[in-house]
Amino acid sequence: MTSTQAVTKCPEDLFCGVNMVQDEDHMTDLEKKHVPVVCGPSSVKKGECFEVAIEVGKHMAHPNEPGHYIEFIELYADHTYLARIDFTAQTTHPTIKLCLSLDHVHSKLRAFSRCNIHGLWEGHWPIQVV
Numbered sequence: 001m002t003s004t005q006a007v008t009k010c011p012e013d014l015f016c017g018v019n020m021v022q023d024e025d026h027m028t029d030l031e032k033k034h035v036p037v038v039c040g041p042s043s044v045k046k047g048e049c050f051e052v053a054i055e056v057g058k059h060m061a062h063p064n065e066p067g068h069y070i071e072f073i074e075l076y077a078d079h080t081y082l083a084r085i086d087f088t089a090q091t092t093h094p095t096i097k098l099c100l101s102l103d104h105v106h107s108k109l110r111a112f113s114r115c116n117i118h119g120l121w122e123g124h125w126p127i128q129v130v
């Protein structure tokens with residue numbers, strides 16, 4: 001756990017703060033089902049369009065039924081808001097592709113997904129904007 005998480009996250013409460021994978025090499029089933037997996041290029045040019053894919057449940061399928069589903073995915077470039085997609089249970093799946101073009105230097109794409117039972121989760125992708 002990072003020092004930032006220690007201040008902003010209660011480990012015993014999934015609805016307190018933002019949940020993250022603690023050990024990439026030894027993910028729990030809860031982490032596998034909830035972390036948004038972000039995939040994109042490692043380096044992009046300012047102002048040029050590129051594609052990013054985000055999927056919740058890539059490591060292990062997450063339930064998708066009215067009582068338990070992923071409500072939304074939000075995407076940020078560092079702390080700059082980019083997009084939000086809302087989902088409905090059963091009829092939509094928490095997998096999206098977006099075309100982006102970034103005009104400023106950023107170091108990370110950050111995706112947040114929210115499960116109605118297991119709270120908010122963050123995944124990220126390192127990116128260099130040159």
Ligand SMILES: [Fe+2]
Nearest residue numbers: 068115117118
């Ligand atoms: Fe869940």
